Amino acid sequence: MNQARTLVIFAAIVSGCTQAPDDSLPDDLSGGDLVSAGADMAGSDMARADLAFKSGWTQVIAASGLRFNAVWASGPDDIYAVGLNGTIFHSTGDDVWTQQKTGRMNELTSVFGSSKSDVYAVESSAVLHSTGDGRWSVVPGIPSETFSSLHRVWMASPSRVYFAGATGRSVPANMTGGTNIMQWNQTKLMPEYAAAEHSLLGLWGSDPTDLWAVGSFAQGGGTSGLVLHSAGDGSWTPQRFEPESGTLYQGTLTAVWSSSKTNVYAASGRNFIGSNSGIFRCSGPGTAWRRELDKMNPPAIYGLWGSGPADVWAVGQITDGPNYNGVVLRSAGDGQWAPDPDLPAAMLKDYPLYGIWGSRFGDVYIVGQAGIILHRRE
Numbered sequence: 001m002n003q004a005r006t007l008v009i010f011a012a013i014v015s016g017c018t019q020a021p022d023d024s025l026p027d028d029l030s031g032g033d034l035v036s037a038g039a040d041m042a043g044s045d046m047a048r049a050d051l052a053f054k055s056g057w058t059q060v061i062a063a064s065g066l067r068f069n070a071v072w073a074s075g076p077d078d079i080y081a082v083g084l085n086g087t088i089f090h091s092t093g094d095d096v097w098t099q100q101k102t103g104r105m106n107e108l109t110s111v112f113g114s115s116k117s118d119v120y121a122v123e124s125s126a127v128l129h130s131t132g133d134g135r136w137s138v139v140p141g142i143p144s145e146t147f148s149s150l151h152r153v154w155m156a157s158p159s160r161v162y163f164a165g166a167t168g169r170s171v172p173a174n175m176t177g178g179t180n181i182m183q184w185n186q187t188k189l190m191p192e193y194a195a196a197e198h199s200l201l202g203l204w205g206s207d208p209t210d211l212w213a214v215g216s217f218a219q220g221g222g223t224s225g226l227v228l229h230s231a232g233d234g235s236w237t238p239q240r241f242e243p244e245s246g247t248l249y250q251g252t253l254t255a256v257w258s259s260s261k262t263n264v265y266a267a268s269g270r271n272f273i274g275s276n277s278g279i280f281r282c283s284g285p286g287t288a289w290r291r292e293l294d295k296m297n298p299p300a301i302y303g304l305w306g307s308g309p310a311d312v313w314a315v316g317q318i319t320d321g322p323n324y325n326g327v328v329l330r331s332a333g334d335g336q337w338a339p340d341p342d343l344p345a346a347m348l349k350d351y352p353l354y355g356i357w358g359s360r361f362g363d364v365y366i367v368g369q370a371g372i373i374l375h376r377r378e
Helices: 048-052
Strands: 009-015 034-037 056-061 068-075 078-083 088-091 098-099 110-113 116-124 124-128 149-155 161-165 183-185 189-193 197-205 210-219 222-230 251-258 265-272 278-282 301-308 311-319 324-331 353-360 363-368 371-378
Touching: 048 183, 056 124, 068 149, 068 371, 078 110, 078 116, 078 363, 110 149, 116 149, 124 149, 149 197, 149 210, 161 210, 197 222, 197 371, 210 265, 251 311, 251 371, 265 301, 265 311, 301 363, 311 363, 324 353
Parallel strands: 068 110, 068 353, 197 251, 222 251, 251 301, 301 353
Antiparallel strands: 009 034, 009 056, 056 371, 068 078, 078 088, 088 098, 110 116, 116 124, 149 161, 161 183, 161 197, 183 189, 197 210, 210 222, 210 251, 251 265, 265 278, 301 311, 311 324, 353 363, 363 371
């Protein structure tokens, strides 16, 4: 099996508490239980039993020189994190992470699957697949020229796999500059949306008949927010995205998530003068979008996930002087967002966060800069 058993781990458990986090906590999390190990994992239990029965947050640094972009889990015992240099790490839910070699060095930006034995990861010019045995191979039949850059994968079923990405400028030989959204049925690649200089960074579906994609498109020398919706019939309809009524949003949407057809969230992590990052919400296709974070100083949001309409999470970064720190926000679906009270600010210093996924309520994973992996149990 082409699977490495070496990694560096630093883990810290923060027990659940009811008080707000103390920003003055030192880097060792003020006495939280620490578990550490050398690079050689062979034959070491890594105190996994202790980790498995504690509530709160676990922090793992898988490798300090890399960045994780995305995380996905088929269940509580099967979790993947992907990122720079073709990096893929896997865990069985015990907070021990094992690197899986791909033989490739391209950055991985998304990971998704339909089960333990059917997992996809994407890089800018190729799609990788694993049957869950630790081996990864390039999926044939998906030409690299299809996308200017491939960004996201989402699956409605094993035979309905969606890929989304960016297109280049329009040229006589290719007026759309490529394809933004394609569906893969294991044997055939079918284009579903194409427009020049459009870039999609978020892809999601509450079910196979309710699909969303978000990103940006070039217009008048600037970049405007882009939202697309599909009923799963192969066609995608642009949605009006004007959180400030009558004003086209100038920026890039980076994530989308929905609990149902009538409860949809989008987020922005990239903004321009006259616009702001933040979290936005609508009640379904054709409805108005509204802002849910203060426009004056919102964090940049790169990942959204929820276990249901009353448990929604957002992750990203916030600037503190010269520092770019991670931020984890949570909402009960009432339009209010607040940092998790059990996660000390010191734990997120210099760790912008880019991806989030959970197997269920109370079992959430977050990944980001410098190889950080956060795991929440409650």
